[in-house]
Amino acid sequence: MEKNKIFLRLPNTIMSTKHNLHRELFNFNTSMEQKVFMAVLAYASAIFVKNKMKGIQHFSTVGFLADNRFLPASLVYSKLEEIINNMNNPFFDTLSIKDKKVSFEFSKRYKREVIKKGFQQINLMSLKSCITLRATQVAIMTMMKPNAYLNLNYLLDVLNINKNLKRTGRIREIKNVFKSLETLGLISEWEYKHPATKSAEVLPEHYKFHYKNTPVKSSKEVDNVQAQADDTDNKTMTVEESIKKRNDYYEHTEKLKKIGVEDKQFMIKAIDREPISIMGHTDYLNYVEEPIEEKVINPSKSNLPKLKKVSSNDALTNELKDLKLDV
Structure with missing residues (x-):
């Protein structure tokens, strides 16, 4: 069973509302009891399907109440033991817990269902948020x-x-x-x-x-x-x-892998943010600097009057005073 996840292998026949065991899946008074039953059923089913042994089998509950499990955080081992030992359910002929070890044996009618090929995998971690x-x-x-x-x-x-x-x-x-x-x-x-x-x-x-x-x-x-x-x-x-947003994110990430950028993490975070305005926003992934067109004035075609050659700053000043421009 994958770490931090509990999967319940539930036979398709049990999922039919007409099956005589279907209603027993939900015959509980509290959400905590329901979740404990689903956890026990998931572990027991995984063991039985793997070895198909007859008689009573066992599994440890160590880790059942870890923070990364789906059972309620308020559940303590004393309460867990109380729920399991008082559980009278037709899915099991034997079900008890002692010293953090669960002993179980499926009932005959549920054994017939468990070994069937058609089943649904349910990720019980999805139930963690249900109160x-x-x-x-x-x-x-x-x-x-x-x-x-x-x-x-x-x-x-x-x-x-x-x-x-x-x-x-x-x-x-x-x-x-x-x-x-x-x-x-x-x-x-x-x-x-x-x-x-x-x-x-x-x-x-x-x-x-x-x-x-x-x-x-x-x-x-x-x-x-x-x-x-x-x-x-x-x-x-x-x-x-x-x-679409997720796919765009992956596409941008793949582009980053192909370019030489030292701080890729900075750019990964940046591409997820929409700019406040179009002004001042540069798409660095697709940015190509265009050459600036320079305007060159041809002196030979200019209408400006020619300046005389001067030899001093004072002479230049006097020359500029006499200069008239057509505006």
Whole structure:
């Protein structure tokens, strides 16, 4: 498993809302419990898929609570042990923790799903910024099924939206979750589609939350994008504009590698900034100095009167006094 990252190998069959284990993925009371379960499931799945051993297996939780992990910073080992030891989930026949070592064995019905070929890789580090349980769960759902939709009734049920609220209020609760995911950058856009009026025709896309996922960037891409963000105005850009800006940045960087510039870092930062005005801005990468055209006066064609040769400063002064120019 890659350093500082936790990937959950989730079988495609489990991602189906009709599968009997699907709802168990979200049967938790807090965001912390949900994240701990996903972390344990990710580690256990990676081990089982690799060795396919029968019986109880183990893995260490050392590093689970490091700052660069996705679990909440407020989680301590005593709480981690409490959550795991009290976890009663049909994914496992055995699940316990002692002395920072987790012991597990998958249930028979989940073992059948784990060894299947079709699966989705979910980067759990994306959940680090999710604070609430609902935001965490919907983020998982959107990663399970990228660029798709989620049915309204399904979300009302799984997210346990208060049934005492009016229908519009219950829908608003879900909308707030999608707004938070968009703010966190986990989805790029979303829309709840429904009939315009009560008497309007109900179309297949109605009563569904449609969304598009934000492309997951590598750590190098994230660093580059962050470096650009530090030097630009805080303005909203479309996905296409963001991609174009990134490509332009890489193109400029490649140009710098080909020219002899001592302070490349200075120029790399400079090309990301838009000039305050056109005046005073020089494109050093494409700058070619044009020769200055000099005007030469031909004395033979000039209408100026000829000066007499003088031998002293006083004589020159007197000569200039008598000189008349046609202006």
